[in-house]
Amino acid sequence: xxxxxxxxxxxxxxxxxxxxxxxxxxxxxxxxxxxxxxxxxxxxxxxxxxxxxxxxxxxxxxxxxxxxxxxxxxxxxxxxxxxxxxxxxxxxxxxxxxxxxxxxxxxxxxxxxxxxxxxxxxxxxxxxxxxxxxxxxxxxxxxxxxxxxxxxxxxxxxxxxxxxxxxxxxxxxxxxxxxxxxxxxxxxxxxxxxxxxxxxxxxxxxxxxxxxxxxxxxxxxxxxxxxxxxxxxxxxxxxxxxxxxxxxxxxxxxxxxxxxxxxxxxxxxxxxxxxxxxxxxxxxxxxxxxxxxxxxxxxxxxxxxxxxxxxxxxxxxxxxxxxxxxxxxxxxxxxxxxxxxxxxxxxxxxxx
Amino acid sequence: xxxxxxxxxxxxxxxxxxxxxxxxxxxxxxxxxxxxxxxxxxxxxxxxxxxxxxxxxxxxxxxxxxxxxxxxxxxxxxxxxxxxxxxxxxxxxxxxxxxxxxxxxxxxxxxxxxxxxxxxxxxxxxxxxxxxxxxxxxxxxxxxxxxxxxxxxxxxxxxxxxxxxxxxxxxxxxxxxxxxxxxxxxxxxxxxxxxxxxxxxxxxxxxxxxxxxxxxxxxxxxxxxxxxxxxxxxxxxxxxxxxxxxxxxxxxxxxxxxxxxxxxxxxxxxxxxxxxxxxxxxxxx
Amino acid sequence: xxxxxxxxxxxxxxxxxxxxxxxxxxxxxxxxxxxxxxxxxxxxxxxxxxxxxxxxxxxxxxxxxxxxxxxxxxxxxxxxxxxxxxxxxxxxxxxxxxxxxxxxxxxxxxxxxxxxxxxxxxxxxxxxxxxxxxxxxxxxxxxxxxxxxxxxxxxxxxxxxxxxxxxxxxxxxxxxxxxxxxxxxxxxxxxxxxxxxxxxxxxxxxxxxxxxxxxxxxxxxxxxxxxxxxxxxxxxxxxxxxxxxxxxxxxxxxxxxxxxxxxxxxxxxxxxxxxxxxxxxxxxxxxxxxxxxxxxxxxxxxxxxxxxxxxxx
Numbered sequence: 001x002x003x004x005x006x007x008x009x010x011x012x013x014x015x016x017x018x019x020x021x022x023x024x025x026x027x028x029x030x031x032x033x034x035x036x037x038x039x040x041x042x043x044x045x046x047x048x049x050x051x052x053x054x055x056x057x058x059x060x061x062x063x064x065x066x067x068x069x070x071x072x073x074x075x076x077x078x079x080x081x082x083x084x085x086x087x088x089x090x091x092x093x094x095x096x097x098x099x100x101x102x103x104x105x106x107x108x109x110x111x112x113x114x115x116x117x118x119x120x121x122x123x124x125x126x127x128x129x130x131x132x133x134x135x136x137x138x139x140x141x142x143x144x145x146x147x148x149x150x151x152x153x154x155x156x157x158x159x160x161x162x163x164x165x166x167x168x169x170x171x172x173x174x175x176x177x178x179x180x181x182x183x184x185x186x187x188x189x190x191x192x193x194x195x196x197x198x199x200x201x202x203x204x205x206x207x208x209x210x211x212x213x214x215x216x217x218x219x220x221x222x223x224x225x226x227x228x229x230x231x232x233x234x235x236x237x238x239x240x241x242x243x244x245x246x247x248x249x250x251x252x253x254x255x256x257x258x259x260x261x262x263x264x265x266x267x268x269x270x271x272x273x274x275x276x277x278x279x280x281x282x283x284x285x286x287x288x289x290x291x292x293x294x295x296x297x298x299x300x301x302x303x304x305x306x307x308x309x310x311x312x313x314x315x316x317x318x319x320x321x322x323x324x325x326x327x328x329x330x331x332x333x334x335x336x337x338x339x340x341x342x343x344x345x346x347x348x349x350x351x352x
Numbered sequence: 353x354x355x356x357x358x359x360x361x362x363x364x365x366x367x368x369x370x371x372x373x374x375x376x377x378x379x380x381x382x383x384x385x386x387x388x389x390x391x392x393x394x395x396x397x398x399x400x401x402x403x404x405x406x407x408x409x410x411x412x413x414x415x416x417x418x419x420x421x422x423x424x425x426x427x428x429x430x431x432x433x434x435x436x437x438x439x440x441x442x443x444x445x446x447x448x449x450x451x452x453x454x455x456x457x458x459x460x461x462x463x464x465x466x467x468x469x470x471x472x473x474x475x476x477x478x479x480x481x482x483x484x485x486x487x488x489x490x491x492x493x494x495x496x497x498x499x500x501x502x503x504x505x506x507x508x509x510x511x512x513x514x515x516x517x518x519x520x521x522x523x524x525x526x527x528x529x530x531x532x533x534x535x536x537x538x539x540x541x542x543x544x545x546x547x548x549x550x551x552x553x554x555x556x557x558x559x560x561x562x563x564x565x566x567x568x569x570x571x572x573x574x575x576x577x578x579x580x581x582x583x584x585x586x587x588x589x590x591x592x593x594x595x596x597x598x599x600x601x602x603x604x605x606x607x608x609x610x611x612x613x614x615x616x617x618x619x620x621x622x623x624x625x626x627x628x629x630x631x632x633x634x635x636x637x
Numbered sequence: 638x639x640x641x642x643x644x645x646x647x648x649x650x651x652x653x654x655x656x657x658x659x660x661x662x663x664x665x666x667x668x669x670x671x672x673x674x675x676x677x678x679x680x681x682x683x684x685x686x687x688x689x690x691x692x693x694x695x696x697x698x699x700x701x702x703x704x705x706x707x708x709x710x711x712x713x714x715x716x717x718x719x720x721x722x723x724x725x726x727x728x729x730x731x732x733x734x735x736x737x738x739x740x741x742x743x744x745x746x747x748x749x750x751x752x753x754x755x756x757x758x759x760x761x762x763x764x765x766x767x768x769x770x771x772x773x774x775x776x777x778x779x780x781x782x783x784x785x786x787x788x789x790x791x792x793x794x795x796x797x798x799x800x801x802x803x804x805x806x807x808x809x810x811x812x813x814x815x816x817x818x819x820x821x822x823x824x825x826x827x828x829x830x831x832x833x834x835x836x837x838x839x840x841x842x843x844x845x846x847x848x849x850x851x852x853x854x855x856x857x858x859x860x861x862x863x864x865x866x867x868x869x870x871x872x873x874x875x876x877x878x879x880x881x882x883x884x885x886x887x888x889x890x891x892x893x894x895x896x897x898x899x900x901x902x903x904x905x906x907x908x909x910x911x912x913x914x915x916x917x918x919x920x921x922x923x924x925x926x927x928x929x930x931x932x933x934x935x936x937x938x939x940x941x942x943x944x945x946x947x948x949x950x
Contacts, residue, residue: 039835043736049728050737053809054747056802057754060765067768128660136657145665147939152668154931156863158905159924163671165911205667225480229543232438232476233493233550234469238653243492248483266758269865273911299760303866306874309767319768322761333756337749346483 061330064322071313071320074100079320081105085279085301092317093308102317106279108324110295113196113282114275115264118203122260125204126211127253133212134219135241153209161273164202169193169274176292189280189293196282197291199275203267207260214259218252219245221347251343255336262332265325268299275300298325387414389584390435390472390554395449397427397434399442404430407449408610410603412554417576417585419599419616421592423637427608428588432556435586436472437465453554470497473547475557479539481531481546486523489531489542490514493550509549517545518575537568541575548579555579556586561594573598592632596620604628672928679925682918688926692876692904704923706877707904709884710793711930713893714868714900715861717797722805723854730812730853735838755806763870766790766799770871778895793894796872800861808857815849816842848941855941859934862927865902873897874907901927 071079082103092099129149133142173193182191222245230240246253276294279301284290296304298321308314388411397405405427412418420428430439437458439445451458458468470493481489490510494501510527514520519541523529531542540560547555557576561569576585576598589595595602596616603613604627612619612628623629630636690703729751737744770778771790778794819842827837843850878884878898899907901923906912908920 036833039833042835043732046728046732046736049725050732050747052725053729053754053805054750056805057750057757060754060757060762060802063768064761064765125660125664128657129664131653132657132661136654137661145661148665148668151672151932151935152664154859154863154935155671156865156902156927156931158863158865158902159671159675159927161911162905162909162917162920162924163674165909166917167674205664205671208664223480225476225478226482228438228476229480229482229546230492231441232436232469232474233496233546234466235493235496236466238651239496242653243496244482262756266756266760268758268760269869269906273906273909299758299866302760302764303869306870318764322764325758325761329756329758329761330753333753336756337752 061326064319064326067316067319068323071100071102071316075102079104080108080324083281085296089305089308089314089317092313093311098311098313100313102313102320104298104317104321104324106281107296107298107301107321109281110196110275110279111265111297111299114199114203114271114295114297115261117196117200118207118264119257119261121200121204122208122211123257126208126215126256126260129208130212130215130219130253131241131246133216135237135245149209149212152205153213155206157206157267157270158273160202160206161270164198164270164274165194168198168201169195172198172292181289181292185286185289188283189278191289191292192294194274194276194294195292196275196295199271199295199297200291202270202274203264206267206270207263210263211256211260214256215249215253218249218256218343221252221343222248223347248346249343251339251346255339255343258332258336258339262329262336265297265328265332266299267297268303271297272300272303277304388412389414390451390453390586392431392434393450393452395431395434395447395451397430397439397448398444398446400444404608405434406607406609410610410613412584412586413601414584415580415582416600417580417587417598418601418603418613419595420586420588420603420605421590421595421631422605422611423631424590426605428605429558431605432474432558432586432588435554435556436469436474438469438474440465466497470550471552472554472556473550473552475540475543475547475555475560477559478563479536479543481534481539481542483530483532485528486514486531486534486542487527490546490549493546497550513545513549516548516579517541518571518578519545535568537564537571540564540568540572544572544575552583554584554586556588558588559590560587562590569594604631606631672932675921675924676928678918679921679923679928682922683925687919687922692899704901704904704919704926706884707899707901707923708926709878710872710898710900711862711902711927713793713898714797714800714872715858717793717894718800718804718861719854719858721798722801722808722857725801726805726808726812726853726857727850729809730816730850731838731843733809734813734816735834735842751806751809754802755810757802759803759864759866760870762799762802763867765802766795766867766871770795770798791871791873791897793872793896793898796868797894799867799871800864803864803867804857804860807860808853811853811856812846812850815846815852818849819845852938852941855934855938859931862930862934863902865906868900868903869906872900872903874903874912875899876904876907 075082079102083105084103085106088099088102092102129145133145133149137145170193172195176197177191177193185191226244226248227240230244231237235243276296278294279296280294282290282293282295286293301321302318302325305314305318309318391409391411393409395405395408395410396403408431420432422428433439434447435451435453435458439447447459453468453472456463482492484492487510490513491506494506494509511520511524514523519538522538523534531539534542544555544557544560561572564572573594576587579585587594587599599616601613602616602619604611604619604623604625606627612623612625614624619628620632623632687703688708689705691706692704693702729747733744733748737747767790769775770792778792778798823841823845824837827841832840873879875897876899878893879896883889884893884898905920905923905927908916908923910917
């Protein structure tokens with residue numbers, strides 16, 4: 001203590017100045033009050049950004065449902081159970097009086113069968129590819145294939161639509177629709193290649209990358225010690241994959257399907273281009289021709305009916321479709337989140 | 353629960369077990385019959401360019417418990433995995449030399465890997481029961497080797513394996529419970545039962561008790577002593593006390609080389625090599 | 638022990654692995670075709686004149702002009718959306734990873750909101766945009782419709798703003814990932830020197846996360862360039878700029894974005910047989926340009942991914 005007392009006030013000050021110049025963190029101490037205020041401001045700004053981001057979806061939901069209410073008021077449950085979408089739209093567009101009757105069943109059914117078909121095809125092709133990428137692929141092949149899948153995910157939907165239109169639709173026309181067939185069905189519906197089949201094919205390749213990415217992650221997340229234990233028991237590699245790895249990875253694979261279906265349900269542009277020019281409900285009693293009939297989905301209906309949005313009732317009907325889509329996509333998002341969380345817990349719990 | 357465990361531990365005999373009459377006798381008997389079960393001759397192994405096992409000649413005798421000891425990373429586990437060809441999975445792994453099981457070269461072209469791995473079973477360091485029921489865990493290997501097996505026969509095999517692994521009485525009431533719901537020691541015994549179910553002849557254990565508490569460890573050691581009457585047991589261990597307690601012979605590895613091997617009792621008291629002595633005395637580890 | 642020998646049991650090799658190889662091959666071939674075919678067909682239509690002329694209304698393909706305005710339109714939308722999205726997304730990502738309590742309810746709700754937004758189809762966002770921007774109060778974003786209590790609702794501004802909703806969730810997620818992956822030793826070292834939280838983030842964490850953040854922005858740009866539904870519904874279906882005549886002059890730019898035009902995606906949609914147009918070859922030409930842009934963005938992202946790994950040794 002005596003040593004300090006012997007220093008004069010001015011020499012202590014001089015020391016402090018030197019210290020502040022040399023050690024910048026200490027320099028902060030003296031300006032700390034200013035920094036702390038700035039810090040608080042920044043924190044509030046960041047919080048604001050986060051709140052905005054988090055509540056955007058609420059704004060969307062609110063608006064869309066609000067605009068859609070008149071339709072549900074006028075139609076009730078019949079909106080989703082009654083058919084005649086195209087006719088309703090043309091009537092509403094042509095008439096001077098507002099026409100409120102709309103039956104959205106064709107587009108709802110269209111969405112289901114297109115998405116369902118695409119999911120089945122996606123699962124078949126995708127699970128094979130995922131197992132390949134996670135387990136079977138030699139390193140030299142794995143990286144390029146993964147890069148190609150990533151590329152597939154980035155291709156815009158309009159490109160899928162264009163190629164679908166220029167290649168797939170004519171192919172379907174050539175291979176499956178003979179002149180007699182077209183004539184036979186001409187009274188029911190024109191068959192011109194724009195069809196459920198084209199829609200399913202195009203949709204499959206659009207959603208494959210999303211499924212594969214999630215499924216591969218799920219397969220890779222399976223702890224290696226299970227594979228080792230199985231191999232040490234004399235079980236061969238493929239049986240190990242089928243009996244041990246896949247069962248453990250199943251919730252993650254399911255999450256992949258849910259993610260892919262969310263993407264499929266929302267696809268509008270490509271389906272508008274390849275799946276058909278009318279909201280027709282394919283008839284299963286037509287046998288295989290079922291797949292050759294045109295369809296329209298909820299999302300592609302929004303795009304297709306854009307020109308008629310001038311009529312107030314049509315616009316409201318499209319919002320009603322939009323709110324149904326919103327409901328489906330929100331449910332799918334929540335399901336995906338829950339499934340993925342369960343999968344993570346399962347894998348984490350095991351690694352202990 | 354705790355009192356019984358403390359009593360159990362207290363009743364364990366002190367000192368190297370092979371000094372006990374029975375084990376010494378058995379060691380002598382095995383040495384007499386001298387049936388070699390697994391043997392390696394001039395075994396060398398590489399991970400890519402790096403050599404990890406240098407010229408190891410080591411016979412393992414039938415129905416003995418042999419302990420592989422040595423500091424971390426000296427190749428004991430790698431050597432173990434050569435014997436059931438688990439290293440085949442690793443792409444950069446290369447091997448030279450002979451490994452024979454009952455005189456048959458296990459790397460021969462016509463060897464069926466599945467049968468080999470069933471005959472030479474493996475238990476891992478961290479218990480890894482499948483995320484299935486206890487019954488399915490044990491039945492898994494059996495079902496895969498015999499797709500047409502009947503449920504009744506399967507049930508018998510499961511029960512017998514669980515009895516052999518001293519786990520039957522603890523789980524018999526609920527075989528459908530998940531394998532993961534058991535305690536660590538029970539899970540490890542479940543893994544042993546799982547290996548036993550496919551009727552092995554050799555059981556290899558890679559530091560099986562390293563993640564277990566002393567009571568579970570003692571139980572498993574007791575189990576191994578019982579099992580060696582029917583099976584040949586190779587155990588890799590870091591725990592010199594464990595090696596002394598249960599093994600008939602020890603093999604000391606250092607930096608990929610086999611430094612010394614011999615009957616446990618002799619090696620513990622009078623090791624021949626300086627490195628062995630240093631390791632056993634704890635001068636490095 | 639004779640049975641371990643002579644057992645190459647007709648290894649009932651199951652067809653499983655082969656099917657996996659097959660499905661992978663199918664996917665790779667289709668993808669290669671999807672990329673290569675338009676590039677080949679489109680390349681034929683590409684010449685300087687094509688790139689620098691405005692589209693002309695014509696049913697005859699040879700007379701239908703080029704894709705200058707669509708290219709400009711794409712760039713405009715990208716700029717509008719990215720400029721607004723980047724700060725908001727970055728702020729959100731920083732807040733959620735650095736400031737927010739991980740398991741507290743508000744944080745989980747915000748995360749949930751972002752996740753759910755990610756799942757909303759762009760067609761729904763598009764009509765939402767129309768609903769909102771048709772409100773007369775928001776006429777500044779598009780233009781006033783005469784004789785009605787409405788705004789026109791279609792413009793670059795509207796499209797750009799609605800596009801934000803489409804991409805912000807992905808950008809936030811990408812940025813979050815990269816900030817989360819900054820090793821905590823960076824932060825600890827900075828705190829140990831006695832700095833405040835924001836300074837730590839600004840000086841230590843963000844620079845380390847920079848490649849990932851840029852990746853997030855570029856991913857967003859890729860999504861913007863590729864979307865059609867929002868453009869078609871919120872910017873409109875006209876091929877040329879409906880705003881000022883000479884749209885390339887900077888002082889006209891405000892007018893330009895308040896009016897409508899086209900982007901590469903809406904041009905492709907329009908010119909294809911599905912739209913009004915009759916020029917599939919030109920459509921492929923536009924696809925060519927679009928794919929070049931997207932491939933370039935992909936390459937940048939890959940390159941950034943590699944540099945990031947090197948610096949994290």
